[in-house]
Amino acid sequence: MKVLLIDDHPLILAALQSVIQGLGDHVKVTAADSGRTAREALVNDPQHQLVLLDLQLGDADGFDLLVEFRTRYPALPIVVISASDRPSDVIRAIDLGAMGFVPKRASNETLFEALQQVLSGGVYVPPMNMGEAGFGADGMSGVQGQAVQAGYQTAPSLADLSLTPRQTDVLNLLLKGQPNKLIARELGLSVETVKDHVAAVLRALGVNSRTQAVIAVSQILRRQGGVVDPMMALR
Structure with missing residues (x-):
């Protein structure tokens, strides 16, 4: 597997390369210190x-x-x-299409977990305050809103x-970042039905x-203290 690391800080590049090599001997890492x-x-x-991309580059x-x-490169996970x-x-x-977001303050174990999740077809987002994410208790409905209002005292699963099997299939593909047309093609449905x-x-x-759906599912699973991969939980 070939991985491209993009960061303009040599120490960060070296640290990331060390973690990426932990994925296995089959991994080949390319380092880039600029957009060019x-x-x-x-x-x-x-x-x-796979691409790991820093947001702050010199050029x-x-x-x-x-x-x-x-x-x-629409098929390339970033x-x-x-x-x-x-x-x-x-x-x-x-x-904008990233399959994961990992803060640099995260541990090596968290980065490794995130990369494994992305490589298995999932989307990784870090723990976040739901209100800060723009959809707090006042603006939410359903079980997720109830959990926020209750301070996550009884986090929903x-x-x-109560999704139907077909809605679960759609959520599964939605969490992979699939657009409606591809979801429709894979499930044999019309685009309007997928919508x-x-x-x-x-x-x-x-x-x-x-995007809020991806984040909400990830936060639900983290609050349960169990599986944090939405793809595994939906199988």
Whole structure:
């Protein structure tokens, strides 16, 4: 497996490379200290299977680079590694197509867990305060809103959402970042039917967007203290 690390701090690059090598002897790591060298690396070797991207680069804005790479290489998973852990940055990164967001203050074990989750097809987001993420108790409905209002005294499970099997399938693919057209193709449904299922899932979670759904599911599972991979919990 080929991994591209993009960060303009040599010490951070070295530390990340050490963690990535822990994924196995089959891992080959390429380091890029700028947006320019990252572009060249992907052009010269399009076989990279994972990108770790810092948001603060000397010659490029990380969000702009994220959009550029997601457009050019739509099948390439990108995980943002950032000194910021602001919910607004997490939401923006996931909205723009990142498959994960890991604060640099996170432990090596957390980074390793995040990468394993992304490589297995899931989306990783760090623990966040739901209110700070833009959908606190006052603006939520359903079991997630009830849990926030109760201070997570009785955190709901995904089973409490009472999703139908087909809605669960849609949520499964939604958590992989699949657009409605691809969900429809994979499940053999019309796009309009998928839209209806997505709307039902968002209502059940008490959120207003796909990104909020990803974050809400992740937070539900963390509050349970069990599995933090939404993909595993939905199987």
